[in-house]
Amino acid sequence: MADIVLKNVYKRFGDFTAVKDLNLNVFDKEFLVLLGPSGCGKTTTLRMISGLELPSEGQIILDNEDVTQKRASRRDIAFVFQLFALYPHLSVYNNISFPLKTQGIDKKQIEVEVQKIAKLLQIDHILKKKPKQLSGGDLQRVALGRGLIRKPKAMLLDEPIGTLDAKFREEMRTELKNLHIDSGSTTVYVTHDQVEAMDMGDRIAVMNHSLLQQIGEPHEVYSNPKNLFVAQFIGSPGMNFLEMESVTSDGKVLLKFTGDGTTIILPDFLEEKINNKKELSKITWGVRPEDVEIVPEGTKNSLRGAVFVIENMGNHKIIDIKLKDGTLIRVRELPKSKLRIGDNVSITFDMKMVRLFDTESGDSIVFQE
Amino acid sequence: MKKTMNNLSGPLNRQMSDTVFVRLCILPVIILLIVINIFPLFYSLILSFTEYSARKAFSPEFIGNANYRDLLTDPTVWVRFVTTAKYVVMSVAGEMILGFSIALLLQEKFRGRGVLQTLLVLPMTMSPVIVGLMWKLFMDPNWGMFNYLLGLGRIDWASNPDINLYAIVIADIWMWTPFVMLLSIAGLSAVPQSLYEAAEIDRASWWFKFTRITLPMVSPLLMIALIFRVMEAFKVFDVPMGISGTGSSAPPLIAMKLYKDTFLTWKTGYGSALGYIVLLIVIAITSIFVKYLNKAKQED
The missing domain is CATH 2.40.50.140 (Nucleic acid-binding proteins)
Incomplete structure (x- = not known):
């Protein structure tokens, strides 16, 4: 568990600047939501925290260690992808145990850890199934399990429930929030859905046009918006x-x-x-x-x-x-x-x-x- | 309502229905298949149980399984099968390893990758006899470039019976590696990038990603490449024909004997029997592979 600091971070893809001069602190054990319309730079920010993208400029500090130029495999973070990215040829058990196997951990210990996570996520009955045979909600849980099992310094989630249907999304919101409280991991959560953000975030960072617009607790960004964009983006029905x-x-x-x-x-x-x-x-x-x-x-x-x-x-x-x-x-x-x-x-x-x-x-x- | 619908499409319907048209289109192909594939297949099966020479004016004489008995008890036939098996293992192994490795290298993005890929495919597009003849010249002991480039002295690759099998293996690998490469590239590019990102997050090493993600995901296509190559290599004739001819110094491959018996000494019945033995072996081998392929596919 750790805090994350981004200092003057830029990310450019050719002529396009995806993230401009971003300064962001994510506190230990916090649930921070990155909120914004598509193309605002929120996913790029998340990918930079993970190490899947390296910043063009600036500094990223994870648990008091400068990880700016480190690849994802050298940072201790978990990432839940929008479309889950489960290994299609592996069973649920092998998907969840993958992060432990890469570290050469003893088989018996892996077994114990997987059972523990499976019980927590209520997926112990589908451990032998392949991802193809699972419903959206179960895929989601398996992806979370794969992230949680190795107790990462931070959990990063990229619109993890965006593809689920509306009723189920509501359930998963509560579940995710509870899970965060139970596991106590620093969490950064990307979404374009302001209801999700208001509901789940300890704090919300609103982004638009590659720039951080405002960061604050849900009631702050709701009742004290810094600019017109934040005011109209947050709230339903809108301001x-x-x-x-x-x-x-x-x-x-x-x-x-x-x-x-x-x-x-x-x-x-x-x-x-x-x-x-x-x-x-x-x-x-x-x-x-x-x-x-x-x-x-x-x-x-x-x-x-x-x-x-x-x-x-x-x-x-x-x-x-x-x-x-x-x-x-x-x-x-x-x-x-x-x-x-x-x-x-x-x-x-x-x-x-x-x-x-x-x-x-x-x-x-x-x-x- | 039904009536008006019929009226609308009436004129066309009265001329020819879709199914009739489709069948008419397929008909020429079916006739061609029957004449040059299916009829010879069954006719040669009949001939394989007869004493017959296509060059002589006698009709086939039924002799039971004598041809098969002769073939299966002839030790030189077994030598040929063993040599062919050696050839298949060496050339297909070479093609699979090289083809897959090159495909892996081509996954990296670099300048001129497209051009290189096209150039690499060229050998496959050539006629096998030409490939054979070209390698014969290339490996000529007097003025061939092959020995010179490798600094090997005067090795007679094409006519020395101890090593001309390897010459053919080399030429075959040169020609068919691109085939494995193309299928591997198709397989590799179908692996979603997100899986590698997930594995990167899961702190997998390069080797771990390769063995746990790349190989299993590409294996069905590799299996298809393997089936095709084994089938082809088992009955290879044109490349060795180009390199060593069909003389006594030519490597004892099974297809070579098939050709000699059937078209040089005109023992048509005997040749047909050998042809059937080869056919059965190829079917047996490929059905084993196909079984594995289906298993690999199910596991996906």
Whole structure:
């Protein structure tokens, strides 16, 4: 078990830079999720930690040892591949024992270790089968078993449950998380699914366009996103965005919704943030569905709109409000809500939860370090 | 509904149905096969139980299994089988080892790999008799390059009966190594890269990866190469014919005797019997290999 440190790491493939100036600390026994859309550099990062790719620049430190130029076989890490990469000609037993056999470990001891892992993963009944005969979930468990058996310094997982069906994915999430707690290994987990990331990660590192955007605990990246990308990538349904302009009236800064010209009076703490950045005029107003309230039409300091779509999710409703200019705002409402499609309403916002972004750069104005 | 469908495809249907058309297309091949393969196969089986010479105007005379008895009790025939077996083992072993090794080397990426691969395949595309004649010239004791390049002095590879078997083995290996190489390349490139990455993560050494992943994954294709080469080598005729001719100094290969008995001394019945013995041996050997091949495939 060990911590992992990446210092100013770059990876270039020809003209393409897959990872730019990445600084990342993974703490001992932590479950870190690398999250981002496809092509953002998350898998490349994982492969560099494993040693399957060597960085073009920078330094990788594993358990206080500089392993930057070491091949995968010289680092003590386990890797679970997206498509499992089990040895198709070997039985489950031989797949799991492979990492021990390469080390020339005594046969009897291997037998003991395999049985222990098989019991933990509940695959002791399929040890004699070939990978071809297994279901997706069992393949997954065997791949995990192969990683866990030699007690590596770190477990690296590359979208290991991406190919399973939805219901089973949920089960595996819990199982993986429990397994991590039981084994206590430092884990880096790559996924493009933000639900998975929120659910499993001790911390989440969000990547986009080869750059690390933000790293933090799930609730941090959710409620305090550093920029527009993180704000829209995390959360389901996603954050609502409104285009605003800052205007000054009677010495007070107001925000004008560009859609219908309605101005919104800001609380002092938000006004102050905008005042600090005088050069700003275009501001993106971000608010999560649960921080919007539907109020009777014409309420003070609100935006007008009409109910457009109602999605009944069982324990809550997602109501889409169409504003004057056509912008849709998704609101999370209690299931007992009596609203009907076409009702004219207004919406107000929980000002403490509103996130403001510089429209041009995408950076958050209200980000708290 | 059915009626309209019929009407739509009507004109074509009335002319010729698909199955009739398919059968018509296959017919010429079937006729050809019957005339030049299947009929001779059975006719020679009949002839093998007769005293017959295709050059003489007598009809075949049934003599029971006399031809087979003569052949199987003739010690020179056994010498020929042993020599042929030696030849098969040496040349096929050489081809398998060399062909697979070259294929492994060609897995590495380097400049000019494609060109090299094409050049390496060329020997296989030549006519075997030409290969034989070319090696005969190449190994000529007076002005051949072979001895000179290897600094061997005046060794008469083609006509010295003690060593001309090796000359043929060398020529055969030269010609057929590319075949094993091609099949090996196909097998090697079908092994998913991710398995090697997984093995790298599992801290496997090069040798461990080679013996536990590469070999088992490629073995079905290697087995196919082996079957083809053993079958071919067992009945090899053209390369030795090109190198040492069919005279008394030629190496005592079984196909050589088959040729001499059937086409030089015109003992057609006797030759047919020998042909059948060879056929049975080849079938026996290949069926053993095919059994192993199926086993290897099942284990996948």
